[in-house]
Amino acid sequence: MTDTAYLALGWPQVALAGLLLLVNVGLSVALRLGLAKTLLVAGARMTVQLVLVGLILEWVFALESPLPVLGIALVMATLASVTAANRTRRRFRGIYWDSLLSVVTGSMVVTGVALAGVVRAEPWHDPQYIIPMLGMVLGNSLNGISLGLDRFTSTLYDRGELINSRLALGANRWEAARSEIREAIRTALVPTINSMLVMGVVSLPGMMTGQILAGAAPVDAVRYQMVIVFMIASAAALSSLGAILLAYRRLFNDRHQFLRHRLR
Amino acid sequence: MTEQATVEPLPESPLSLQARDLGLHDSGRWVWRHLSLTVDPGERVALRGPSGSGKTALLLTLAGLIPATEGSVRLGGRPMAQWWMPDYRSRVGYLAQRPALDETDSVDALVSAPFLYRVRSRQAYPREKVEAWLHVLGRDPGFLARRPETLSGGEQQVAALLRLLATNPRVLLLDEPTAAMDADLAGAVQNLLARWQALDSDKSWLWVSHSAGQVSAVADRVVELP
Numbered sequence: 001m002t003d004t005a006y007l008a009l010g011w012p013q014v015a016l017a018g019l020l021l022l023v024n025v026g027l028s029v030a031l032r033l034g035l036a037k038t039l040l041v042a043g044a045r046m047t048v049q050l051v052l053v054g055l056i057l058e059w060v061f062a063l064e065s066p067l068p069v070l071g072i073a074l075v076m077a078t079l080a081s082v083t084a085a086n087r088t089r090r091r092f093r094g095i096y097w098d099s100l101l102s103v104v105t106g107s108m109v110v111t112g113v114a115l116a117g118v119v120r121a122e123p124w125h126d127p128q129y130i131i132p133m134l135g136m137v138l139g140n141s142l143n144g145i146s147l148g149l150d151r152f153t154s155t156l157y158d159r160g161e162l163i164n165s166r167l168a169l170g171a172n173r174w175e176a177a178r179s180e181i182r183e184a185i186r187t188a189l190v191p192t193i194n195s196m197l198v199m200g201v202v203s204l205p206g207m208m209t210g211q212i213l214a215g216a217a218p219v220d221a222v223r224y225q226m227v228i229v230f231m232i233a234s235a236a237a238l239s240s241l242g243a244i245l246l247a248y249r250r251l252f253n254d255r256h257q258f259l260r261h262r263l264r
Numbered sequence: 265m266t267e268q269a270t271v272e273p274l275p276e277s278p279l280s281l282q283a284r285d286l287g288l289h290d291s292g293r294w295v296w297r298h299l300s301l302t303v304d305p306g307e308r309v310a311l312r313g314p315s316g317s318g319k320t321a322l323l324l325t326l327a328g329l330i331p332a333t334e335g336s337v338r339l340g341g342r343p344m345a346q347w348w349m350p351d352y353r354s355r356v357g358y359l360a361q362r363p364a365l366d367e368t369d370s371v372d373a374l375v376s377a378p379f380l381y382r383v384r385s386r387q388a389y390p391r392e393k394v395e396a397w398l399h400v401l402g403r404d405p406g407f408l409a410r411r412p413e414t415l416s417g418g419e420q421q422v423a424a425l426l427r428l429l430a431t432n433p434r435v436l437l438l439d440e441p442t443a444a445m446d447a448d449l450a451g452a453v454q455n456l457l458a459r460w461q462a463l464d465s466d467k468s469w470l471w472v473s474h475s476a477g478q479v480s481a482v483a484d485r486v487v488e489l490p
Contacts (some may be wrong), residue, residue: 058366162364164329169378169431170354256349257329 006084006214018043058132066125073134077104078140084243087146090153092262098246099145103136107137114231136207136228137235140192144236145243148188152244153263155180156251160260181244188240192233199229266360276278278305278466279340279355279434281326285330287336288321295321301487303435305466310479312472313489319472320361322489323437326470327358339435350383351489357433361440361472363424372408384431394426400456402407420483429460436469442478454482 021043049149071246081099111134115121121129122260156163159180166176199205207228210219251259280302295318303309313319323332326337328349337344339352368374376389395405401422415423421444428436436457439464442450461467470487475477479486 086295097361114382159364161360161362162366165360166366167329167349167362168327168353168360169381169427170350170383171378171381172383173351175381255328255331255345258352 012053018047032190033072051235057127060127060131066123069125069130070125072127072131073108074104076134076138077107080142081145084142084145084149088150088153089158090150090263092153092247092250092264094250095149095247098243098250099149102145102239102242102246103138103141105242106237107134107141107235110231110235110238111137114227118227132207133228133231137231140232140236141239144188145192148184148240148244149247151187152180152184152247153251155183156258157260157263160258163258163260165257167258169241171256173248173254173256173258176256176258177248177252181248184244185237185241188244189237196233205229232251277340280304281356281435281468281470282328282338282341284336284338286322286325286337287333288318288325288330289333290321293446296489297334299489303468303470305434305468306461307468308461308482308484309468309470310473310483310486311470311489312474312479312486317489319489320439323358323439323472324468327356328352331356350381354383354431355434357428357431357435358437359424359428359439359441361443362417363420364390365420368412370408370411371410371415371423371426373470374412374423375408375430378427378431390430392430394430397426397429397456397460400459401452418442418446418449422449422453423447434467436467436471438469438471439475440472449479454478457482 021039024039025036027033028039056072060072078100081103082096084103085091085095085099105107111130113123114133115124119133121131124130156177163180165178167173195203205225205228208225211224212218216224251262253259282302284300286299288295299322311319311322321330325332328337328344328347339356340348343488344352359374364373366377368377372391375394376391377451378384379387379389394408398405398407403422407419407422412423421441427443443454445453457469467483470481471479473482
C-alpha cells in the first residue's frame with residue numbers, strides 16, 4: 001500500500017456531483033417518463049441515509065468497544081431479514097423468525113470465519129472491517145433469501161395439487177418437495193453466480209474500485225475483493241438454503257401432509 | 265434428508281378402511297360431521313352427494329392428505345396415526361378428478377415415477393401389466409411413448425389411473441375418474457377396473473360419481489353425503 005492518501009472530497013464537490021442527477025431529471029421531463037419526482041426523492045433519501053450512516057459510523061469507530069459494533073451488526077441483520085421476508089409474495093406464520101435465523105447464522109458464521117481466519121483484524125471487532133464486510137454479506141444474503149423463498153412458496157402454492165398427487169402416490173414429504181426445493185436454491189444463487197462470471201470483465205466491483213480510489217495498490221484491492229466475493233457467495237448459499245429448509249419444515253408436517261393453507 | 269419408516273409394514277392381508285365419527289371444519293363451517301363409513305375388503309362403494317357436499321374433501325381425508333378435525337380413520341384395524349403415511353398411501357390410492365401430472369418426457373416416465381419413491385425401493389415397475397391394461401382400453405403401447413402435454417383431458421385421466429394401478433393399492437379412492445372421458449372410453453375404463461378388481465377380489469374402492477348408470481355398474485352399495 002502506498003502512503004499517499006486519497007483526495008478527500010468536501011460537501012461543495014458532492015453537491016457538484018449531485019448536479020449529474022439533473023441529467024436524469026431532464027431526460028425524464030423531456031421524454032415524459034414520469035420519473036422526475038421519484039428520482040429526486042430517491043436522490044434525497046440516499047443522501048439523508050448515507051449522511052446518517054456516516055455519522056453513526058464515525059461515532060462507533062471512535063468508541064473502540066465491541067458492544068456497539070455487535071448492536072449495529074444485529075440491527076443490520078434484522079433489517080436485512082425483515083426486508084427479505086417482505087419481498088416474498090406468499091408468506092406464512094413464522095417467516096420473519098426463519099428469515100432472521102437464516103440471515104444471522106449464514107452471514108455471522110461467514111463473516112466470523114473471514115475476520116478471524118482470513119483478514120485477522122486486531123481487535124476482531126474493529127468496525128473498519130466488520131461493518132463494511134457484514135454489510136456486503138448481508139445485502140447478498142437478503143437477495144438470496146428473498147429470491148429463493150419467493151420462488152419456493154409461490155411454486156408450492158401454484159403446484160398444490162401436484163404436490164398432493166406425489167404424496168398420494170407414496171412420496172414422503174422430502175420426495176414430494178425436492179424438485180421445488182432444488183429450483184428455489186438455484187433461483188437464489190443465480191445472481192451470485194452470474195456476477196462472479198463477469199466480475200472484472202464486464203463489471204468492476206464497487207468495493208475494489210473504492211479501495212483503488214482510496215490509494216490501495218490494485219493487486220491488494222483485487223485480493224480483498226476475492227475474499228469478499230467468496231464470503232458473499234457462501235453466505236448467500238448458506239442463508240438461502242437455511243431459509244428454504246426452514247420454510248419446508250413449516251409447510252410439511254411429519255404426517256407427510258402439505259399444509260398449503262399456511263401460505264397466504 | 266431421509267424419512268424413516270416408523271412401523272413394520274403389514275403383510276399383504278385384506279384391508280378394510282373404516283372412518284368413525286369424522287368431522288371436517290373449514291373456513292368457519294362444518295363440511296361434514298359425525299360421518300362414519302366402512303369399505304370392507306372386496307367391497308365396491310359409490311359415493312354421491314350434491315356439489316359442495318365435501319366428496320373430494322372426504323377422499324382427501326381418507327387418503328391422509330388433509331387432517332380431519334375430529335374422528336378417526338383406521339386401515340386394517342390400525343389407526344392412521346400409527347401408519348407411516350407413505351406406506352398407508354401406497355395401500356390407499358387416491359385419484360384426483362383433474363390429475364396433476366409432473367412434467368416428463370413420456371407417459372411411460374410419468375407412470376413409472378412412483379417407483380422412484382423410497383416406499384417402493386424394492387418393487388419393480390410392472391410395465392407388462394400397464395401394456396395389458398392399455399390393451400383392455402383399446403390403446404396400443406405407443407400411448408406410453410407420447411408426451412404427457414399432448415394428451416387430452418380424458419387421456420390424462422387414463423395416464424393417472426394407469427400410474428395409480430401400477431402401484432397396486434388395496435383400496436382405491438376415485439374422484440369422478442371418467443368425468444373428462446367420452447362414453448366409449450369411460451365404459452372401457454369401467455371394464456378395466458372391474459377386471460382389475462376381479463383378479464384380486466380383496467381389493468375395494470370408493471368411487472365418486474354423478475351418473476346413476478355408472479353407480480349401478482360400479483357399486484354394490486351407495487353412500488350418500490347430505
